[in-house]
Amino acid sequence: MKNLLILIVAFALFLHFYPQSEVTKFYDDQKKMLLDGFSQFSDTKVRLKADKIFIDLKPKLKQFSSEEVKHLKEITLSRANVKSFFEEYCKSKKRSVIFHSTNQAEICKTISQYESML
16 A cells, blocks of 8 residues: 555656646546536526527517528527627627628627626
């Protein structure tokens, strides 16, 4: 048991003073995976249900084209999609090639109501 402990300490000291790029990358990848897993299971914040945006926009969908509705459904499939759309097109005021400017403004206005829950 004592020899095993000495071996572990020696290995840790070796990696500390002579870092290996492959080992460091493996360690960082494993650490990121574990932290993402823990944060997913320990998240207690109230979060936005992605389809809430689509439900809120349902009365206004008659002014959207069928392609816009289809793309809106894809956006509202997950919270990550909603968040990435909001950051890319709403915060930066970038124009989407799919949505008409008034429809994009309506989507951004709806998402901005729930921005704190993204």
